[in-house]
Amino acid sequence: MTVESTAAARKPRRSSGTKRAGAKTTPQPKASEPQLVQLLTPEGERVKNDEYDGFVADITPESLRGLYRDMVLTRRFDAEATSLQRQGELGLWASLLGQEAAQIGSGRALRDEDYVFPTYREHGVAWCRGVDPTNLLGMFRGVNHGGWDPKTNNFHLYTIVIGSQTLHATGYAMGVAKDGADSAVIAYFGDGASSQGDVAESFTFSAVYNAPVVFFCQNNQWAISEPTEKQMRVPLYQRAQGFGFPGVRVDGNDVLACLAVTRAALERARSGEGPMLVEAFTYRMGAHTTSDDPTKYRADEEREAWEAKDPILRLRAYLERESAADEAFFAALEKESEALGRRVREAVRAMPDPDHMAIFEHVYADGHALVDEERAQFAAYEASFADSGSDAGSVEEDK
């Protein structure tokens, strides 16, 4: 795949930019041609890359099968979650469909001691970190706002406010540098988030303090209904240069390239060379969330063009081409993924609603008089129903 082919796929959406009457008098900044790091073509052919081949030199048929398994299981989990939303078991789901390579490639580049700051769509990265998939579903079911211990897997809570976590990642990385630790931090965000001030500020802070943080942007082309043209006029990865650190665009549907580039960026960070921006050029195959309707704002042809670049099919083609996996492997994986789907389904259905008093839990670490007072009042109010037996109408005002 070349850069031209990705541009062609997006052409129908771009007409407004080229037809502008004032285009001649106010020329757009001429960005240099985007370079896309790719190690596997959409057809599954290995492409040589002098700069990044060294970062995947250790990859064996077994580790390739591992990456394939990660992507397949992540997609299966994601599909199950979408179904669970449709069945009313989840209130919402943000699907990662199409972004498996970006997430698994970058996720598998991390070491245990590295620290991850995700958005709310990094289910594949969570998988790589060993976070149980069912842990991710509590917030989408509405029984908690996350609730897992970030320290267990060095995987921070999902952050819903767009871009906020890039600053947390930067601060965390500043701490890593202060501690002299041999680890790095990775901050995930999207093309929409790149417009947020917090993302720009995180670039500034990380550059100024030379913080060991990798900014990993999954440019999936759409921020809900807004295409990247509404967020930027220069390829995103080029923005890093203005802040004083390198940026690179990688084929986000190529798991091998994502692995190599992220490894390089992390290694750079760990060795004290500071931040780096990785723009994983990918595509959100599904809706923004289960509440979204992409048919209102984007063309089917665009999705079809990206289907041809599917990350899982691409790696499968490579595995088959290299005879690195046999039918037994694919069959076993199919069984494993069905088992995962079943496990997730059962876990979600068994997830209890929280106790009412959970409202008042953990508001503060050291307590707060008002929370105590309201908790006691609410407990008394609830208890008053129990006293009145079946006749809730006779409940007296708590005094």
Add this chain to the structure above:
Amino acid sequence: MAVQKLPLAKAINESLRVALETDPKVLIMGEDVGKLGGVFRVTDGLQKDFGEDRVIDTPLAESGIVGTAIGLALRGYRPVVEIQFDGFVFPAYDQIVTQLAKMHARALGKIKMPVVIRIPYGGGIGAVEHHSESPEALFAHVAGLKIVSPSTSADGYWMMQQAIQSDDPIIFFEPKRRYWDKGEVDNEAIPGPLHKARVTQAGTDVTLAAYGPMVKVCLEAAAAAAEEGRSVEVLDLRSMSPIDFDTIQTSVEKTRRLVVVHEAPVFYGSGAEIAARITERSFYHLEAPVLRVGGFHAPYPPARLEEEYLPGLDRVLDAVDRSLAY
């Protein structure tokens, strides 16, 4: 040091110094806090003694300052952040409200946010726009935050110690026009609880409840009222979240009259919350409605008008008169 007479700014400075000395995880962050020592010199000399790694001059970006402080707290540090002036905190408001305040609850208690945000606040120094505001109610409304404000040097010293030791995020509002007021600080004293109000002056006829810069005004009003034979009790609330309603209630059930005084606009201000709660708690003890004295529903005015805008001695006494007239 034992007992020393220090201006409020210096008392806070000493407190920060002690915190930096005793806990290697404590960091100071903010704009101009390093070489300059902050625009009010509250961090004067700290970078020189503790280095650029612990007293950090930051880029000029408030959201970035608070956002990175959150990240540092996640890493195990205890950042003490300075926002240069009250009116400049708003770029950080998102990080404070959506992230800092909620992180502990979001993690079901598994992570803590020991971050102190120092904000010089309030008027009375003849400043330009955005340098004289009192936004405490905007933060007190947010669960997960604690809000305090010292009115004396001793409180500046001890409340800062306690705020830094707290595992909850605390917004520490420093009454900037009192920075130069001197008071005794005993660094060997045993401080009372951080969120407890103090009866600064006992009285029997009416209670004045205030905090931060208004405590001094209320004490002056009490002195003036005493000359007219009126006994005014003055409470220094010290904490706006939580508010020590028990101490207010005890006072009100003695005096039966309450006037709340703050620089912040009265509308939706902390006085409104206190009036509502005390009315609930002490309805049958009150001889008069709870009255409020504070800022108007108008932008903080240009400096030449701030004397009229800020609650002064006369406006407080006027409210005392109105309360007693019921």
